[in-house]
Amino acid sequence: MAPTTVVGSSSQLSPHPNVLPLVPLPLAASPPPSAGRSYHHGTTPTPTHPALSKPNRKKGARSQSCCTRAHPPPHSSLRSVRSKQGTQPARAPMPALAAAAAAWALRAAVWACLAASAMLVAEAAYMGLASLVAAAALWRRPGRRYRWEPMPGGVGGDVEAGPAAAAEFPMVLVQIPMYNEREVYKLSISAACALTWPPDRIIIQVLDDSTDPIIKELVELECLDWASKKINIKYEVRNNRKGYKAGALKKGMEHIYAQQCDFVAIFDADFQPESDFLLKTIPFLVHNPKIALIQTRWEFVNYDVCLMTRIQKMSLDYHFKVEQESGSFVHSFFGFNGTAGVWRVSAINQSGGWKDRTTVEDMDLAVRASLKGWEFLYVGDIRVKSELPSTFQAYRHQQHRWTCGAANLFRKMTWEIITNKVCLLGPHSIRHCDEFVMLQLPSGIMQEVSIWKKHHLLYSFFFVRRVIAPLVTFLFYCVVIPLSAMVPGVSIPAWGLFYIPTAITCMNAIRNPGSLHLMPFWILFENVMSMHRMRAALSGLLETARANDWVVTEKVGDLAKDDLDVPLLEPVKPTECVERIYIPEILLALYLLICASYDLVLGSHKYYLYIYLQAFAFIVMGFGFVGTRTPCS
Numbered sequence: 023m024a025p026t027t028v029v030g031s032s033s034q035l036s037p038h039p040n041v042l043p044l045v046p047l048p049l050a051a052s053p054p055p056s057a058g059r060s061y062h063h064g065t066t067p068t069p070t071h072p073a074l075s076k077p078n079r080k081k082g083a084r085s086q087s088c089c090t091r092a093h094p095p096p097h098s099s100l101r102s103v104r105s106k107q108g109t110q111p112a113r114a115p116m117p118a119l120a121a122a123a124a125a126w127a128l129r130a131a132v133w134a135c136l137a138a139s140a141m142l143v144a145e146a147a148y149m150g151l152a153s154l155v156a157a158a159a160l161w162r163r164p165g166r167r168y169r170w171e172p173m174p175g176g177v178g179g180d181v182e183a184g185p186a187a188a189a190e191f192p193m194v195l196v197q198i199p200m201y202n203e204r205e206v207y208k209l210s211i212s213a214a215c216a217l218t219w220p221p222d223r224i225i226i227q228v229l230d231d232s233t234d235p236i237i238k239e240l241v242e243l244e245c246l247d248w249a250s251k252k253i254n255i256k257y258e259v260r261n262n263r264k265g266y267k268a269g270a271l272k273k274g275m276e277h278i279y280a281q282q283c284d285f286v287a288i289f290d291a292d293f294q295p296e297s298d299f300l301l302k303t304i305p306f307l308v309h310n311p312k313i314a315l316i317q318t319r320w321e322f323v324n325y326d327v328c329l330m331t332r333i334q335k336m337s338l339d340y341h342f343k344v345e346q347e348s349g350s351f352v353h354s355f356f357g358f359n360g361t362a363g364v365w366r367v368s369a370i371n372q373s374g375g376w377k378d379r380t381t382v383e384d385m386d387l388a389v390r391a392s393l394k395g396w397e398f399l400y401v402g403d404i405r406v407k408s409e410l411p412s413t414f415q416a417y418r419h420q421q422h423r424w425t426c427g428a429a430n431l432f433r434k435m436t437w438e439i440i441t442n443k444v445c446l447l448g449p450h451s452i453r454h455c456d457e458f459v460m461l462q463l464p465s466g467i468m469q470e471v472s473i474w475k476k477h478h479l480l481y482s483f484f485f486v487r488r489v490i491a492p493l494v495t496f497l498f499y500c501v502v503i504p505l506s507a508m509v510p511g512v513s514i515p516a517w518g519l520f521y522i523p524t525a526i527t528c529m530n531a532i533r534n535p536g537s538l539h540l541m542p543f544w545i546l547f548e549n550v551m552s553m554h555r556m557r558a559a560l561s562g563l564l565e566t567a568r569a570n571d572w573v574v575t576e577k578v579g580d581l582a583k584d585d586l587d588v589p590l591l592e593p594v595k596p597t598e599c600v601e602r603i604y605i606p607e608i609l610l611a612l613y614l615l616i617c618a619s620y621d622l623v624l625g626s627h628k629y630y631l632y633i634y635l636q637a638f639a640f641i642v643m644g645f646g647f648v649g650t651r652t653p654c655s
Contacts (some may be wrong), residue, residue, distance in 0.1 A: 066460075121509075130511045135498035136518040138490050141521050143488045149348040149530045156351035164401050169309040173301055190219035190307060192284035194300060197212060199229040199270045199575045201263075202236050203291035206409070211244055213294040215253045218301055225279060226255040229270040231263050265361075265378030266572040268386075272376040275367075283367055291360040292409040292577050293320075302404050303364045314369035314396035315388065317346065319360045321373045321405040324412060324578075329540075330649045331410045333547045334417070335532070338410075341532045342402060345487075350400035353478050355392045357428075360384035362406040369396050379434060380562075381572055382427030389435060389479065393442045409577060412650040414604075414643065416576035421551060422558040422574065428488040429562030430569050434439055439479050442471050489563065492555035499523075499549055500610065500636065504617035507629045545641035553610060580651070602646030611640035 025589055053524060161189065164170070172189045196214045202209055214226050228245055238259065244256040255395055260273055271288070274280060285307055289295060303316045319342045325335040349356030360383075370376070373391040412473045428632040503519070506512045527545060561568050614637035621632040 033585060037174035039308065046052055050465055060137050062261075076150040093293045101478060119300070123224050124508050125511050128502070128509050131502050132506065132512065132514055132518075134517070135494055135502055136522075138494040139263075139498060139518060141486055141523045142494065143525050146344075146484060146526055146529050148482075149344050150532065152352050153344045153533070156347050163211055164306065164403075166398055168306055168313065168399060170305050170429070171309055172306075173305060191220050191223040192302065192304065194219060194224045195280050195283040195286040196224065196226045197229060197271060197274055197286060197288050198227065198272075198291060198601055199231070199267050200241070200291040201231045201266075202234050203232070203577060204234075204240070205577045205655055206292045208239075208244055209291055210291045210574075211241075211248065211255075214289060215248045215251075215255065215295050217295065217299060220253065221254060224254060224300075225283065226253060227274050227277075227280065228255065228257050229274050230257065230259050231270050233263075259537075264379070265383075265569055266377075268376045268378040271376070271383070275370070275375065282368070282569075286367055286370070287364045288361055289406070290408070291383060293361050294407040295362070296406070299404065299406070300364075303401065306401070307364065307366055310397075310399075312395075312397045313399050314366045314373075314391050315358060316364045317350075317356065317359060317398065317400045318404040318406055319346075319400075320362060320408045322410050323407050324409050327412055328650050329543060330417065330547070331412055331413065332537070332540055333544050335414070336412050336534050336540060336544055339426050342400075342528050344529075346400045347402060350398060350485075353475060354397035354399070355475070355478070355483075356388070356398055356400060357483070358384040358388040358398075360482030362408070366396075369394075380431045381423045381474065381570060381618045382429045383433055385428060386431055386435075389431070389439070392475070392479070393439065395471065405536055411575055412578050413576060414646060414649040414651075417649070418551075418554055419573040420575045421554055421563075425488070425492055425555045425558035426562040426569055426571075428484070429559040431562075432484040432488055433563055433565060436480065436484075442476070458503075492552060492559040495548070496552035496556040500552065500614070503629060504614055504633050504636075507621035507625045507627045513627070546635060549636055550607065550639050550643050590594075604644045604646065604652070607640045607644030611637045611644055614640060 069382060115610065120400055168286055196217065198210050198214055200210070203210075207423050211226070211228060220551065223650075224290060230238055232241065242257050243272075245255050248255050256277075258277070260270065263269065265272065275286070285304060287295075287303075299318075303318065306316050307313055320338060321330070322335050322338070325331045330337075346356045346359075352374065369391050370387065371393055373387060373396070374386075380386055392398070411420055492613070503514065530544075531541055537544075560566075595655055614633050618630040618633035618637060619635065
């Protein structure tokens with residue numbers, strides 16, 4: 023069978039030995055069908071050429087063509103040659119099929135993200151409304167909702183009036199876990215030792231997991247110095263860091279003197295409670311046996327050092343004013359923040375104690391205590407000074423630990439929450455309740471965990487806030503919207519593109535009226551951080567190797583430098599430029615630049631302005647130009 027012939031002009035000879043030049047013939051020159059040959063359309067074989075000679079077929083065989091076809095006009099240029107098998111049926115090109123499949127997948131992603139965004143805005147509206155009602159309803163304030171009476175001597179009174187008065191005070195343990203906290207260790211220890219409480223009814227416990235021997239020696243010397251001033255302070259160390267903070271707290275509670283305490287207050291190394299902190303919080307626990315936890319609000323002393331700390335303050339203020347306030351008001355439940363709170367020791371023991379299975383041991387304990395029927399109370403009027411991460415790297419590590427741990431805890435506790443039925447509260451072993459409270463409290467209280475509370479835990483607390491929020495924020499605003507600008511036929515409804523983000527932003531702005539001018543920066547910053555939160559959430563859900571990574575948040579000691587003489591062991595070294603370059607942010611910035619440029623030149627959606635702003639934010643943060651430490655500073 024001769025190869026396919028490419029036909030050219032009659033004056034050109036083909037370089038291939040088996041291909042002859044085409045000589046166009048007039049219509050009358052076509053040989054009759056009786057000649058015993060059939061001709062393909064567009065070819066005129068020369069009978070004498072061997073390549074076109076065919077052996078005679080067997081008698082009765084059908085000819086290749088049923089009829090003789092007319093040749094096209096002699097002036098037509100290029101012609102195609104049909105094969106003997108005939109033409110194949112027409113098919114759609116593969117690029118067209120791939121484009122159609124991509125458009126269909128993108129449309130599905132758009133509507134999935136819109137559904138998730140609707141869940142977020144509904145949850146935000148519910149929490150915002152509940153927090154506003156809680157703030158406006160005077161009869162629902164903590165002091166009116168729960169019984170509160172001052173301790174003997176009162177706030178500002180003399181708590182050391184004598185042994186008889188001091189006996190009315192419960193035993194309180196103050197735990198301060200720390201790890202190489204050279205900048206702030208004096209701050210937290212001195213604040214704890216200054217708490218107003220009878221000296222024989224309080225124990226300060228410093229849990230030092232430091233690996234630097236010099237820092238350990240400094241912390242021990244600080245504890246000895248306060249012990250010489252007749253402060254009941256204990257310095258405890260471990261041989262290993264198993265369980266990190268949860269392991270340290272668990273080990274601290276195993277001491278005999280700790281088990282003899284009624285309540286335990288926990289402060290991280292950078293927290294500085296006011297001297298009347300215990301006088302304001304402990305009465306809630308003394309007079310309300312069902313309360314297991316009192317959570318107070320964080321106050322940030324270094325929020326104005328840079329733009330990043332101001333944005334952090336906006337997010338955390340929303341967390342306390344809306345999430346914690348609404349949870350305490352509606353469900354008497356919220357996630358323990360890990361510090362600046364007071365626990366009932368019997369509630370910790372009944373809930374199984376501290377567990378180190380995730381990096382959010384505080385949330386783990388809170389959920390288990392809630393399933394036992396205990397109630398929590400958030401008191402926003404009591405504030406504790408603390409420090410915000412002032413470097414981008416420290417903030418990234420903190421957000422990874424919080425987001426990954428919460429998602430991992432959701433994975434571990436889902437079935438436990440579903441199957442939980444009845445919990446037993448009591449006896450509570452509270453030695454310092456008055457007679458009225460003890461008469462109202464039977465020896466055992468059977469309380470069923472309602473379906474409503476389970477729904478709140480699984481859907482609102484875990485699924486929407488800890489899983490959906492980090493995933494949809496990144497995928498929708500940083501991936502789907504930019505990609506839709508490059509795919510024709512994919513459009514996003516205005517209510518999902520503009521109204522939902524605007525509603526969420528407005529609900530945040532309502533509780534942060536003093537930060538309205540920072541809202542654009544907050545939106546861009548949160549979009550960049552959504553990439554890290556999404557990766558952390560997936561790491562926790564899938565329980566990858568990084569699910570239990572624990573990196574202690576770096577403390578700069580900004581709040582201690584002016585008031586305390588905190589010795590630095592070595593001078594701060596200049597930051598290498600390469601160490602401040604974050605490749606994921608830069609790669610995503612390039613992707614956004616490509617999408618925005620395509621939309622500007624060839625697209626029709628006109629999203630390019632928004633996408634360009636996002637790309638700029640990713641570039642700024644990708645090269646480390648955020649926080650108090652910038653490249654080469």
